[in-house]
Amino acid sequence: MVTLVYLIVPAARPALRAVIGLAGVTAVLVGTRVHRPAHRWPWWVLASGLPTFVAGDPDRLSERFPLRLKG
Template sequence: MSSQARRLLTSAHLALVAAVSIVYMTDPVVAPAMWAVMGLSGACALLIGTHVYRPAHRWPWWVLAAGLLTFIAGDTYYFVMEEHLGASNPFPSPADACYLAMYPLFATQQRAISITHPLGDILVLALLARLLTPSPVDGSDRAVRLLVLGTVTSLATDIAYGIRFPLRMKG
């Protein structure tokens, strides 16, 4: 694929995500669907990028796409249960199974298994630190910068969610 075609594909993906993000932020009725579209487009971008750029080891990118799909499946289930079926903060639920399945997929190379949301976040941070240690982010490594941005965003939303909906144990 030519560099011009790659730039066009990247621009189209960024335009899609920007448009979907605007709709997500402005129309709460369709926000869950837009969130799912953003996640699915991210997984598709990983798979297409793996095909286009043909890295020496493709399976880590496929596993990362699978992790993103499990995360989006969990969020979509949670949103549908809460927004459309009236369940108030459904916990535990199949969404939590998806979230917990996500962490080992993200951490496959370390063979680590996360057992809770906060520990999973710490694990993702450790993996990110390991990724950045051998070769710090430089101006030409856009993939690493996007992984950093995605990780920081995910952690920030996990923290915000924990503050907004603290876990209340029944007892």
């Protein structure tokens, strides 16, 4: 459903990218808690790195559409 909205509604894409990225963080944390792997720290490191990816996405978009400052 989210993919369909992403493809049909271009204005919603930045928000949906954030939602999809944060859903990945949630999935890793829930999966770690439910399955209780022997070594959890690699999963915690992955979960802590995913928000960095989400935070960097607007920066990537700003490279494509740079701000034009008057000056």
